[in-house]
Amino acid sequence: MLQTVQKAAQVLRLFTPRQPEWGVTEVAAALAIPKSGAHALLRTLAAEGLLQRTPNGRYRLGWSLFELSQTLLDSSALLRAARPVMERLVAGWGETTHLAVLVDGQVLYVEKLQGDRALEIVLSGVGKRLPAHCSGVGKVLLAHQPWETVLQIVQRTGLVSFTPNTIRTVEQLREELERVRQQGFAYDQEEVMVGLCCAAAPIYDESGQVIAAMSLSVPAYRFYPNRQRLTTAIVDAARRVSEELGYYQEAWPWENGKQSRSRSSELATSAPT
Amino acid sequence: MLQTVQKAAQVLRLFTPRQPEWGVTEVAAALAIPKSGAHALLRTLAAEGLLQRTPNGRYRLGWSLFELSQTLLDSSALLRAARPVMERLVAGWGETTHLAVLVDGQVLYVEKLQGDRALEIVLSGVGKRLPAHCSGVGKVLLAHQPWETVLQIVQRTGLVSFTPNTIRTVEQLREELERVRQQGFAYDQEEVMVGLCCAAAPIYDESGQVIAAMSLSVPAYRFYPNRQRLTTAIVDAARRVSEELGYYQEAWPWENGKQSRSRSSELATSAPT
DNA sequence: GCGGTGGTTCGTGCATTCTGAACGGCGTCC
DNA sequence: GGACGCCGTTCAGAATGCACGAACCACCGC
Numbered sequence: 001m002l003q004t005v006q007k008a009a010q011v012l013r014l015f016t017p018r019q020p021e022w023g024v025t026e027v028a029a030a031l032a033i034p035k036s037g038a039h040a041l042l043r044t045l046a047a048e049g050l051l052q053r054t055p056n057g058r059y060r061l062g063w064s065l066f067e068l069s070q071t072l073l074d075s076s077a078l079l080r081a082a083r084p085v086m087e088r089l090v091a092g093w094g095e096t097t098h099l100a101v102l103v104d105g106q107v108l109y110v111e112k113l114q115g116d117r118a119l120e121i122v123l124s125g126v127g128k129r130l131p132a133h134c135s136g137v138g139k140v141l142l143a144h145q146p147w148e149t150v151l152q153i154v155q156r157t158g159l160v161s162f163t164p165n166t167i168r169t170v171e172q173l174r175e176e177l178e179r180v181r182q183q184g185f186a187y188d189q190e191e192v193m194v195g196l197c198c199a200a201a202p203i204y205d206e207s208g209q210v211i212a213a214m215s216l217s218v219p220a221y222r223f224y225p226n227r228q229r230l231t232t233a234i235v236d237a238a239r240r241v242s243e244e245l246g247y248y249q250e251a252w253p254w255e256n257g258k259q260s261r262s263r264s265s266e267l268a269t270s271a272p273t
Numbered sequence: 274m275l276q277t278v279q280k281a282a283q284v285l286r287l288f289t290p291r292q293p294e295w296g297v298t299e300v301a302a303a304l305a306i307p308k309s310g311a312h313a314l315l316r317t318l319a320a321e322g323l324l325q326r327t328p329n330g331r332y333r334l335g336w337s338l339f340e341l342s343q344t345l346l347d348s349s350a351l352l353r354a355a356r357p358v359m360e361r362l363v364a365g366w367g368e369t370t371h372l373a374v375l376v377d378g379q380v381l382y383v384e385k386l387q388g389d390r391a392l393e394i395v396l397s398g399v400g401k402r403l404p405a406h407c408s409g410v411g412k413v414l415l416a417h418q419p420w421e422t423v424l425q426i427v428q429r430t431g432l433v434s435f436t437p438n439t440i441r442t443v444e445q446l447r448e449e450l451e452r453v454r455q456q457g458f459a460y461d462q463e464e465v466m467v468g469l470c471c472a473a474a475p476i477y478d479e480s481g482q483v484i485a486a487m488s489l490s491v492p493a494y495r496f497y498p499n500r501q502r503l504t505t506a507i508v509d510a511a512r513r514v515s516e517e518l519g520y521y522q523e524a525w526p527w528e529n530g531k532q533s534r535s536r537s538s539e540l541a542t543s544a545p546t
Numbered sequence: 547g548c549g550g551t552g553g554t555t556c557g558t559g560c561a562t563t564c565t566g567a568a569c570g571g572c573g574t575c576c
Numbered sequence: 577g578g579a580c581g582c583c584g585t586t587c588a589g590a591a592t593g594c595a596c597g598a599a600c601c602a603c604c605g606c
Contacts, residue, residue: 001313001316001317001320002277002281002313002314002317002562002563003562003563003594004275004277004278004562004563004593004594005277005278005281005314005317005318005321006317006320006321008275008278008281009317009318009321009322009323009337012323012337012341013337013341015341015344015345016344017344017347017348020344020345020347020348021348023552023553024552024553024554025551025552025553026552033595033596034595034596034597035552035553035554035597036554036555036556036595036596036597036598037594037595037596039553039554039555040274040275040594040595041275041278043274043554044274044275044278044279044282045278045282047274047279048278048279048282048283049282049376049377050282050285055478055479055480055482056480056553056603057552057553057554057602058552058553060345060348061341061342061344061345061348062345062376063345063374063376063381063383064282064285064286064376064377065338065341065342065345066342066345066346066381066383066400067376067381067400067402068285068286068288068334068338068342069334069338069339069341069342069343069400070342070399070400070401071288071289071290071293071334071400072288072293072333072334072335072336072338072339073339073400074290074293074400075290075293075294075333075334101336103322103335103336103337103340104322104337108336108339108340110336110339126343127339127340127342127343127344127346127347128343129340205328206328207328207329209328275593275594276563276593276594277562277563277593277594296583296584297583297584297585298582298583298584306564306565307564307565307566308566308583308584308585309564309565309566309567309585309586309587310563310564310565312584312585312586313563313564315584316585329572329584330583330584330585331583331584547606548605548606549604549605549606550603550604550605550606551602551603551604551605552601552602552603552604553600553601553602553603554599554600554601554602555598555599555600555601556597556598556599556600557596557597557598558595558596558597559594559595559596560593560594560595560596561592561593561594561595562591562592562593562594562595563590563591563592563593563594564589564590564591564592564593565588565589565590565591566587566588566589567586567587567588568585568586568587569584569585569586569587570583570584570585570586571582571583571584571585572581572582572583572584573580573581573582573583574579574580574581574582575578575579575580575581576577576578576579576580
């Protein structure tokens with residue numbers, strides 16, 4: 001592990017929408033390093049285009065990051081595979097779908113398609129982060145991490161409460177993740193926002209690793225009556241993306257016992273009547 | 274300059290849409306460093322989320338970059354200021370406008386709004402790079418760089434020819450950039466693509482530095498008859514963005530002699546009759 | 547004009563990175 | 577199916593590049 005590079009990455013991570021501009025002294029304080037060191041990091045990152053220097057000697061994120069991000073999006077098999085599936089999902093249900101990955105122990109939303117029946121979900125947004133323990137996608141992603149990793153994450157960020165339904169204890173989380181892993185999907189039952197629910201399912205890559213999660217967000221009053229159909233829909237959609245990514249498994253978790261090797265049923269993405 | 278960070282940045286820059294996946298050996302060869310060093314760089318970058326490891330031990334860009342890029346876009350005063358102006362420009366002319374910055378000696382397009390009368394411009398795209406010597410925005414950006422910097426860029430990347438009109442010699446470039454600097458705008462007269470022209474103007478930040486360039490791209494047969502109006506429109510639009518960014522100058526270059534301190538005329542963004 | 551804040555520079559000592567060789571897993575070609 | 581070769585990974589010694597604190601300078605507010 002190259003510590004200098006680690007520090008450079010830490011510096012980049014300081015820049016957030018809340019504080020998009022940093023000075024040398026601030027960075028030094030934030031990372032608990034001497035000013036001269038912070039200066040060297042900032043200067044180098046700026047010279048490489050990852051940061052840009054403002055006229056008054058402070059620093060902001062640089063355009064190279066934008067370019068790299070575009071390259072990432074262009075070449076992402078995940079997005080390519082997920083987008084059409086998400087579009088069909090939105091077309092069928094009129095609800096909002098999310099695609100998210102785990103970054104640094106938190107949920108990072110990488111795609112969001114809003115349906116016409118959907119209510120505006122402000123919290124989630126493309127490029128935005130949220131704690132993982134409270135959302136459907138977050139629980140799915142955590143459930144497929146080693147428990148020690150989950151523990152580290154929780155110890156670092158805590159279990160922030162958004163609603164009365166938010167998971168509050170480590171024990172609760174452990175049980176919930178176990179259930180999610182077993183059944184192959186997760187619900188968010190008004191855990192991040194009162195009145196908002198979702199069903200989420202994991203997306204596997206060719207090696208069988210869970211690399212992302214997909215969800216269908218629904219107002220509570222439409223969620224509870226349709227939970228079963230929603231579950232089938234999102235699980236099936238996620239499976240379709242996984243298969244597109246080269247993942248094939250004899251029996252999917254919730255099919256234990258059956259030996260159905262058939263491709264995903266076309267039924268699942270159809271709208272509720 | 275922290276060399277380790279420099280190398281890390283070099284590694285990131287290797288990842289392009291053309292080759293979005295790299296192995297240790299490839300990176301080592303590309304940067305002319307030992308395998309073990311390349312391995313350390315890749316591993317660290319992956320641990321920090323700037324890269325991701327594929328199941329078979331190769332590397333791709335990581336989702337952190339996406340997040341950083343979103344933060345950049347969210348907090349970019351340039352984009353916030355430029356977007357409405359570009360929209361009015363497109364609405365008035367029906368042509369395509371570009372917003373670009375200089376990254377590593379090349380033009381990086383950061384925004385592109387396509388008009389309804391416009392022809393599809395494939396070469397330019399948000400997040401895409403092009404050499405600077407041939408496009409309108411490129412010439413504007415180069416014109417406001419020190420000549421030694423321009424020379425370095427040219428020596429590194431050469432003067433690639435796209436059409437018979439592309440600038441081919443350093444001497445030509447020097448003259449053209451001088452003219453662009455004097456007059457405060459640049460034309461691209463079928464220099465990157467036959468049949469395609471554009472007018473481009475610089476955008477200044479509060480400190481008087483040129484940080485971006487804006488252009489209006491027009492098919493050749495509509496360009497030549499309307500050149501004067503086009504020029505006024507793009508120069509005026511760019512000035513409006515500059516002023517939004519906090520740049521005020523007594524006399525703009527092309528106003529030498531006059532002492533018009535009046536705000537930009539509303540006329541300029543109106544459509545040609 | 548003075549003090550304070552914040553960005554920048556410099557030189558030295560020490561730890562971190564660099565290097566090259568060896569290991570082991572995987573795919574492939576015979 | 578076996579052996580070869582490629583490639584990602586690991587390790588230990590050696591020197592180079594980074595960390596550090598003090599000092600400098602420019603700007604701003606008082």
